[in-house]
Amino acid sequence: MATAPNECTCSCLKVLDNPVAKKMLMALTGFGLVGFLFIHLIGNMSLYAGPGGINVYGQTLHALPPIVWAFRGAMLLLFVIHVWLGIKVTLENQVARPTPYARREYLKVTFASRTMIWTGAVIALILVYHILHFTIQMLYPDTAANALKDVLGRPDVYTMVVASFKKAGVALLYVVWMFAVALHVSHGFHSGLQTLGLASEKTLPLWTRLALCVAAFFFIAYTSIPASILAGMVN
Numbered sequence: 476m477a478t479a480p481n482e483c484t485c486s487c488l489k490v491l492d493n494p495v496a497k498k499m500l501m502a503l504t505g506f507g508l509v510g511f512l513f514i515h516l517i518g519n520m521s522l523y524a525g526p527g528g529i530n531v532y533g534q535t536l537h538a539l540p541p542i543v544w545a546f547r548g549a550m551l552l553l554f555v556i557h558v559w560l561g562i563k564v565t566l567e568n569q570v571a572r573p574t575p576y577a578r579r580e581y582l583k584v585t586f587a588s589r590t591m592i593w594t595g596a597v598i599a600l601i602l603v604y605h606i607l608h609f610t611i612q613m614l615y616p617d618t619a620a621n622a623l624k625d626v627l628g629r630p631d632v633y634t635m636v637v638a639s640f641k642k643a644g645v646a647l648l649y650v651v652w653m654f655a656v657a658l659h660v661s662h663g664f665h666s667g668l669q670t671l672g673l674a675s676e677k678t679l680p681l682w683t684r685l686a687l688c689v690a691a692f693f694f695i696a697y698t699s700i701p702a703s704i705l706a707g708m709v710n
């Protein structure tokens with residue numbers, strides 16, 4: 476039988492012809508990425524303990540290559556699935572009626588919900604910059620952690636991060652990035668809870684407030700790093 480142009484040809488992907496399965500997978504991968512944001516934030520907060528904090532964190536991370544690569548692989552898979560489904564759902568919604576929901580839709584259209592594809596694009600683009608900057612360390616070779624060793628011979632992640640955020644343009648770019656992350660999470664978090672059947676008309680206002688708190692928490696905690704460095708509070 477001929478396959479409709481929009482249908483998945485591989486049988487293992489057939490489940491993704493189901494709009495509810497697509498939304499559920501988007502919600503689950505989104506929550507996985509929010510989990511990464513929490514873990515990454517805890518690691519980044521060690522910057523406030525000085526070079527002895529974040530340099531130990533960086534060294535410990537790289538001392539276990541199989542675990543690091545397994546974690547990176549899992550995160551990349553979540554990211555690719557989430558982005559691919561986000562683009563697919565947005566394109567499908569443009570040519571057809573919005574996809575039907577398994578449960579009644581209680582969410583209001585907001586600025587955050589209407590701009591999900593754009594905040595997603597900003598997050599992905601600046602993420603590429605971030606990885607070139609801090610992981611591959613090819614953008615500012617003079618202050619790359621692998622080039623500057625600390626007094627104990629460890630890659631100096633502390634000096635790399637502090638030197639980067641002393642540049643106002645770089646600090647500002649990260650603030651814009653965090654704003655996009657917060658906006659994206661503020662809608663994605665409660666929309667995902669609803670998709671997974673965890674929100675009802677009664678509980679949705681509570682989840683909406685929780686989503687706003689999670690988004691504000693990420694914004695304040697992540698932005699505190701470039702802001703405190705630019706303000707000269709961390710040297």
Ligand code: HEM
Binds near residue numbers: 547
């Ligand atoms: C002020 C905010 C942030 C700071 C200071 C920061 C710092 C860092 C540092 C130092 C690394 C390199 C770790 C290493 O290889 O030793 C890194 C890697 C990374 N960061 Fe961030 N980060 C921030 C925000 C974010 C955000 C918001 C995201 C996600 C949207 C993110 C995603 C990543 C990813 C995917 C990597 C690569 C991890 C790996 O190498 O396995 N970061 N970050």
